[in-house]
Every structure is written in C-alpha cells, then in structure tokens.
Amino acid sequence: CTVLEGAAAAVLVDGGGLDALTSPEGRLLLRRRFIDGLPTVITPHAGEAARLAAPLALPTDDPAQLALLLSQAYGVIAMVKGPVTYISDGETIVRMSDGTSALAKAGTGDVLAGMAAALLAQGLAPVDACVLASALHARAAAKRLTSICVTAEDVVAAIPEAIASLS
Numbered sequence: 088c089t090v091l092e093g094a095a096a097a098v099l100v101d102g103g104g105l106d107a108l109t110s111p112e113g114r115l116l117l118r119r120r121f122i123d124g125l126p127t128v129i130t131p132h133a134g135e136a137a138r139l140a141a142p143l144a145l146p147t148d149d150p151a152q153l154a155l156l157l158s159q160a161y162g163v164i165a166m167v168k169g170p171v172t173y174i175s176d177g178e179t180i181v182r183m184s185d186g187t188s189a190l191a192k193a194g195t196g197d198v199l200a201g202m203a204a205a206l207l208a209q210g211l212a213p214v215d216a217c218v219l220a221s222a223l224h225a226r227a228a229a230k231r232l233t234s235i236c237v238t239a240e241d242v243v244a245a246i247p248e249a250i251a252s253l254s
Contacts, residue, residue, distance in 0.1 A: 091116040091127065097207040099128040101200035105135050108161060109142045121162030126213040128164045129157065130200040136167050151180050164213040166203065166221070168196050174217045181218055185225035195239045199224045202246070223249045 091098060091113075098120075100108060107113045108129065120127050131139055136157060137147045145156045154173035157165040166174045172183040202224055206216035226249035227242045 091120060095125065097126045097128065097213060099130065099200060099204040099207060101130045101197065102135075105129060105131050105139060109139060114161065117161050117163060126164060126207075127162070128166060128203060128207065128213050128217060129161065130166045130168060130196070130203065130217075131157075132168045132196055136165075151175075151182065155180050164217060166199075166217045168199060172199075172221050174214060174221070176214050179214075181214065183218065183221040183225070185222060193239065195224075195228070195242055198227075198239050198242045223253075226252055 091100075108117060117127055129139070133147075133150065136150070136153055139145075139157055139161070140147050140153060143160050145153065145160060147153055150167050150169055150171070151173045154165045154167040154175040155177065157163070157167070158175040158177035162177075164174065164176050166172060174181040174183065199220055203216050203220035206220055207213060211219065223246065224242065227245035228237055
C-alpha cells in the first residue's frame with residue numbers, strides 16, 4: 088500500500104500485492120488514486136480475481152463481466168488473465184484471445200504483468216498498455232518451442248522478436 092500512497096504515476100499491482108487491495112485501507116488508497124486521476128492497473132488470474140470480488144460480493148462466473156465489475160468497484164483498470172484475457176477500464180471490455188496453452192505455465196503471468204508495467208512506464212495509456220502487452224505476450228509464446236516445452240524464460244527471450252514482428 089505504501090507504493091500506492093506515494094506514487095504520482097501509473098502503478099501496476101500483481102500477485103501478492105492484490106490481496107492488500109481488499110482491505111479497507113487498500114480500497115481507500117485506490118479511491119484516492121482514482122479521484123486524483125492516477126491510473127492503477129491490476130492483473131489478477133481467476134483465483135486472485137475471485138479473492139478481489141469476495142469482499143464486495145461480486146459474481147465471478149463470467150470473467151469478462153468480472154473484469155468490468157472489478158474495474159468499477161476498485162476504480163482500476165482490470166486485466167483478468169486466463170485462457171482468454173479480459174481488460175476493462177470500467178466502461179469497455181477488451182477480449183484478448185491470442186494466447187495459447189503455452190501460457191498456462193508458472194511465471195508467464197508475471198511476464199505479462201511486467202510487460203504491461205514496462206509499457207505503462209513508457210507512457211502508454213493503461214488500456215493500450217494492457218492490450219499491447221497481451222498481444223506481444225501471446226506472440227512471444229508462439230515463437231518458442233511447443234506449448235508443452237515453453238517456459239516463462241522462453242517467453243521473455245522471445246519478446247524482442249514479437250516486438251519486431253509488429254513492424
């Protein structure tokens with residue numbers, strides 16, 4: 088929560104940091120950031136999204152709707168990671184379905200979160216950063232080995248090639 092309180096820039100919260108957002112203090116900090124116009128991106132997988140939804144009794148059966156509801160409830164841009172990734176700013180939902188089973192490996196969600204954070208740090212709008220990160224992440228996974236053999240490290244190694252493929 089200290090980062091959320093002190094950062095005067097876009098912040099991305101992933102993994103264990105998401106649990107802090109469910110507390111009253113975490114929700115208050117997110118509300119302040121929202122009011123101040125400071126974007127916060129959250130990148131939960133399905134289990135983490137369910138934990139974020141629980142204190143607010145949000146339904147979790149539809150991941151697209153869950154992304155929208157989390158965004159609205161917490162005042163964030165929500166990127167709910169999964170076989171299909173859903174990104175919402177509270178008004179729109181973007182469906183990213185380019186991923187493959189290669190991305191169902193430990194650490195690949197961390198790679199996606201890192202890519203989105205890097206794009207945010209370069210000044211991209213939050214939804215644009217999430218969409219581009221998701222597209223590049225899927226391309227990077229497709230460039231390496233097979234869906235059985237690929238690791239998070241393989242995805243990282245293929246990011247430059249995925250970026251080059253856009254031009």
